[in-house]
Amino acid sequence: MNPNNNYYHMNNIPPQPPIPPQPPHKGSNFLLGILLGVATTLLVVGFAFAGTKFYEAVESRKASERKKSNAGTVVSEETEKKLSAIEDVIEEYYYQDADIDVDAMTEGMYAGMVSALGDPYSVYYTEEEWEELMRDTEGIYYGIGAYLMIDQTTKLGKISGVIENTPAQEAGLRENDLLYEVDGESTAGMELSEIVSRVKGEEGTTVHFTIYRDGDYLEVDVERRKIEAPTVKYEILKNNIGYIQITEFDDVTTDQFTEALAVVKGAHAKGLILDLRGNPGGSLNVVVDIARQILPKGLIVYTEDKYGEREEYNCDGARQLDMPLVVLVNGNSASASEILAGAVKDYKIGTLVGTTTFGKGIVQRILPLTDGTALKLTISAYYTPNGNNIHGVGVEPDVVCEFDSDAYYDEGVDNQLQKAIEVLGE
Numbered sequence: 001m002n003p004n005n006n007y008y009h010m011n012n013i014p015p016q017p018p019i020p021p022q023p024p025h026k027g028s029n030f031l032l033g034i035l036l037g038v039a040t041t042l043l044v045v046g047f048a049f050a051g052t053k054f055y056e057a058v059e060s061r062k063a064s065e066r067k068k069s070n071a072g073t074v075v076s077e078e079t080e081k082k083l084s085a086i087e088d089v090i091e092e093y094y095y096q097d098a099d100i101d102v103d104a105m106t107e108g109m110y111a112g113m114v115s116a117l118g119d120p121y122s123v124y125y126t127e128e129e130w131e132e133l134m135r136d137t138e139g140i141y142y143g144i145g146a147y148l149m150i151d152q153t154t155k156l157g158k159i160s161g162v163i164e165n166t167p168a169q170e171a172g173l174r175e176n177d178l179l180y181e182v183d184g185e186s187t188a189g190m191e192l193s194e195i196v197s198r199v200k201g202e203e204g205t206t207v208h209f210t211i212y213r214d215g216d217y218l219e220v221d222v223e224r225r226k227i228e229a230p231t232v233k234y235e236i237l238k239n240n241i242g243y244i245q246i247t248e249f250d251d252v253t254t255d256q257f258t259e260a261l262a263v264v265k266g267a268h269a270k271g272l273i274l275d276l277r278g279n280p281g282g283s284l285n286v287v288v289d290i291a292r293q294i295l296p297k298g299l300i301v302y303t304e305d306k307y308g309e310r311e312e313y314n315c316d317g318a319r320q321l322d323m324p325l326v327v328l329v330n331g332n333s334a335s336a337s338e339i340l341a342g343a344v345k346d347y348k349i350g351t352l353v354g355t356t357t358f359g360k361g362i363v364q365r366i367l368p369l370t371d372g373t374a375l376k377l378t379i380s381a382y383y384t385p386n387g388n389n390i391h392g393v394g395v396e397p398d399v400v401c402e403f404d405s406d407a408y409y410d411e412g413v414d415n416q417l418q419k420a421i422e423v424l425g426e
Helices: 051-069 077-093 102-115 127-136 192-199 253-266 284-291 336-347 405-411 415-425
Strands: 123-125 140-143 146-150 157-162 178-182 206-213 216-223 225-228 232-237 241-246 271-275 298-305 310-315 325-329 351-354 362-368 374-383
Touching: 102 123, 123 127, 146 192, 178 192, 232 253, 241 253, 241 415, 253 284, 271 415, 284 298, 284 310, 284 336, 298 336, 325 336, 325 415, 336 351, 351 415
Parallel strands: 241 271, 271 325, 325 351
Antiparallel strands: 123 374, 140 225, 146 157, 157 178, 178 206, 206 216, 232 241, 298 310, 298 374, 362 374
8 A cells, every 4th residue: 555645644543542562463474464445345256266177277377377487386395395394393392282283373374375475455264264254245243333444554453334223333432443452452463354353253242442532542342243234224315315325345235225226216316425435345246236227338347467357347327327426435435435436436427525535446356265265365456447546546536525523423413424415406
């Protein structure tokens, strides 16, 4: 990420707390990384490879590349010898035999190989992590009802959104709260997946947070419950303006959005506000399906991989939105959210209001392996219809409006939403 990105200067980020020196994290050399914008969702292109076909495809591509570059391989004879030597040394000298978990060490090697790419979005998933991830995309999980991400300034966990009528909201947690500690352990340097795993848990149990907010440290206990997260919220505002909020792009989102849009059209609304604030992204296929319900005929987004191969996602324009549109965005709008916001801006069919988006313009693909584990790898960059790659830059709003958190939490006034209503009335 570009340190000059507006994301680092977005409103609502309080003066940052001092971060104490952290004890060595288990497998820190292998596992440290920054999972940005993805929060608890992923930009999943699809499951293109599985089992033997996946291995064959990789081996074929690798063989072809070796002919061109004479590149070596990670799993060489020298590597195998060194691994064997390390294993012998551990077995001979490590002082507690009972603490040696061979399976965990093996999984650590796999995770370390992917982490060594230096790409915060590429991850190795154990069988258990992969199963949990698939459950999450169904929109049901056990936790507190908050979306999480990594804050780029402090490297602490951060709440990027709170679901209504959930334990997180009941406990008073807010968007942009920094998770200084979870159950007494600092989140600084943790991967997002590790923070999420600590926040989730069995129904009825409690997780304790040390929250940093506006210069103060707050101690908060939150009870875990079953969360059936609605990804779309809608209503008809005053002056007959339709409002649709999309919190993430999950498998269930397309149908929910279709219903919401039907209600707005059925009310003969004079305009639509589409709220993508705090939306960390999700499925590319889902956001494309939603884009096809509002965009004109043409390109929605295209991707390019390192071989120059391009894949296009198009809209036939049959359901183009026929009313004024405002899209609300902020620094926590990422990935798939930026695809939709970027297309709306390029086609000039709506006005973007808020602050510059996160800036995640790369695509990950989930590659399941035959043993039940999986890899998530960055495979390409995506581009808006006008050919803009917003990675590290974000999508700039047409109307800049900084969020007034004091007005929102003290008076219940959403100044960005009010600005969107004003723009529709112009």
